[in-house]
Amino acid sequence: MAYTIPILETLIDEFRKMPSVGTKSAERMAFYVLGLTDEETHRFANAIVGAHEKIHQCAVCRNLTEDEICPICQSPTRDKSTICVVENPRDVIAFERTHEYKGMYHVLHGAISPMNSVGPDDLTIKELLVRLNDDTVNEVIMATNPTVEGEATAMYIGRLLKPLGLKVTRLAYGVPVGADLEYADEVTLTRALAGRSLL
């Protein structure tokens, strides 16, 4: 570009680094920032720094939280006999949106993927096994993505858990195969939960 404002280019670059943001969107976002008041700008910047500093993994379920133990793990009204195993925290948000699931979660932070050199040890599988040591849990719902990696992860963990005498289930294929779980709508997710089958 023949003419640039370096500090504006820097901001556009920062926005462009975000997922699914192209140059045009990044430019629009940068100009949006220029149009904010001073107060709005600082609120925006502080939200970024604040969320990054204060959010970490729950000591129990590995979901993201501001607390030592997340509100779901702390809640006395949640059903502690069921654990829903998901790939990432966005999937927890998707399930909570259904208002149907009342059990616990376990966040793997990924899926087994030899292509991306992600093996079982890179996921929070050890932490899941620790949670199954007492007799509180009856059922583990494998709610990994309906992709090759998600299926492989569900199979792998299922094989680990079945010898423990647990009921291990898999989401019904109400969710469209090959898509990303976090984009499923509430109705589809609710049906997938209701129709879950033995693994």
Place this chain on the structure above:
Amino acid sequence: MAYTIPILETLIDEFRKMPSVGTKSAERMAFYVLGLTDEETHRFANAIVGAHEKIHQCAVCRNLTEDEICPICQSPTRDKSTICVVENPRDVIAFERTHEYKGMYHVLHGAISPMNSVGPDDLTIKELLVRLNDDTVNEVIMATNPTVEGEATAMYIGRLLKPLGLKVTRLAYGVPVGADLEYADEVTLTRALAGRSLL
């Protein structure tokens, strides 16, 4: 939502306020921030605050700049006899991307729009007239958007300038009518510049 991390919701809300960002995109952006290093997070936040604090309008052309007078107005190689009048700073970036236009700019910061109560006094038209006081400028190219508001603005300014004995031109309709100028590609903008006609 049954389960939320307040500080994460705050960040998602901040992203959702940006133009053409929906809830899903905002969530993805927020999780992107959580995955950054501390250094990357501060660089991102500082880019937002820095750009907002340091960028203001050029005293001459009203384009955005970090300096008192922008690099284009300061440049000794630009053709000072031609002024291209655009609605907003993004349009300047679009023209600079063509590498064809070597004249000056004037940024109106909007277009006349009675529907949105934007009148001529809300634009930088007075500042444009001041720039035409000496005999440096021969031609003013009206490069407002090919929309109802942009056309009305071009007509209005054209009528003000023609008594001054200036050549006042309008972009050729290489640009698709009804669309936003900033999305036009380089070739279309170059053709629109080349085919400009007397207003």
